[in-house]
Amino acid sequence: MISKPLFMQSIKSNWGLWLAASLTMATMITIINTLIGTQTLTTFNIDMIGLMEYEIVLRVHKLSLVGLMETLGFNGEILNSWLKFDIQVMMDDMYYTIGCMLIPMIFVIITANKLLVDQVDRGTMAYVLSTPIKRSKVVVTQMLYLIVSVLGIFAVQAAAAIFSQLIVMKSVNASHILLLNFGGAMVTLAISGICFLASAYFNYSKFAYAFSGGLCVFSFLAKVLGMFGNDMFATVGLGVSTMKIFDYLSILTLLDTTSIASLQTDVPSFAFLWKFAILFGIAIITYTLSIFVFDKKDLSL
């Protein structure tokens, strides 16, 4: 199914970037865990008894805390939001759907294009294809390298996350970390499938780079803009809930960190599973298409 020498060559010419990406991700998560690991982040320091006292006093005067908040210009729901707010979930969301994703995306754009379209554009593919190796075998080999390297990056990050949390906090929720990293890997695999398809389809690197780069930049920016539609931001007036629409435009949203976090609570939601299924579907379809597209196209070698 694959060509071993070609696979080894792909490792040889891409290991530097892979290592850089993996180490950067590992360093980032380690720093985050070290900085905030020892702090209690699960709730704000809300004094529930004091709050109740204010509530009682206000009620005597036919007033309420909600009314007070609205008078101050906040959304009346703000108290409920604060009470429900879990900053750990927020951190996970920020990190796994935005913060850490830029690096694997850049890795995927460069690597996917180097594996096919660059070699066609520069003409080096001529040497591979002047041997009796089938084109389909070439694609499958390059594809396997891309998939394995993406999984590898997140494996390194997961290991760093587990290890650093263990050292800093003396305890670790490994399954939660593994699930988040698995999710990150799934998102990246779907993106890599799209980039790989572009790499198989285009004859010029510049077009493939423009397409895959554009897609990733758009997804990233849309996710950032979508953050301003986050309920928490919206209720404190830092965002507008209609900005949420950007969330639905970004493939990064398919990593449902809220749903994954809910597994830790009494009311687990499994919504993240069907979102994984969509990501998996995108990856399968794009990678399969890549094989056919590359097999049938004209190569100016």
Add this chain to the structure above:
Amino acid sequence: MSVIKVQHLVKDYGLGRGVFDISFEVPKGKIFGFVGTNGAGKTTTIRNIMGFIKPDSGNTYINGLDSWLKSSQIKNYVGYVPGEIAFPDLRTGKEFLTLQAKMLGLKNTDYANFLIKELQLNVMSRLKTMSKGTKQKTAIVNALMADREILILDEPTTGLDPLMRSVFVDILKEENSRGKTIFISSHIFEELEPICDYVALIKDGKIVDIANMDDIRNHGVRTFKIAFNVKLDFEKFQKSLFNVKDIKPKYHQLLVDIDINDINLLFQTLNAYDVKFIAEVKYNLEQYFDSVFKGEAK
């Protein structure tokens, strides 16, 4: 038997570029030259033969296998030098050749080493900083080392200095004497002339003619350039029964086409003239194709 066969091949890139209904066959064990200007369609033809691109219509075959449909199978018979030389992201020529040997399934590298020595190739030099000639040598070793029965070479001598060019030509002759079929493209007539059995001329995507080099080498008619010291002789000779052309009165110079059997007659006749000099104008490929073009013009 033809080992390479091109049948009514059409690949239209628009704006008059591509190849349009070309057909030819390369017999086993022969050296077939493919000559044409840049953009005439040489590389397009070769890409079709190699199965890299799909014909719009028509077919190409290698050993009877359709190039496009059996593109990986045909590579078992073919060694290839691409027209554009760009190497993969590897450090040295040696790394590259080792990788290729693995992909070709080559166990024995004796022949590769022989070629490296013959071409004086420094395999330890870095791919990125290699000179054009060194790159070309590396590509040539890569194409020949698997000892395939057919060689397809797209302008293989670009970048080689005259010395290496002749070494390369010797290697090709040697390969050919071991029964290999060679398909070689070039935009230079002189390069193909001494080694080829056939030379096809391609122009604007069409094959103008295929010359059999034996016919050209044993061309029955010889041409001599004769200059006379005296105008009188010059004019008198023109009235003789010889087939005179290209008259240059300023230099008292002219060309004579003469059958190879009548050469003695010419010299006997010239005895009576005051000849400044006489020289044979060699009949070559270029003249042949010139005459083909002129024939077309009429």
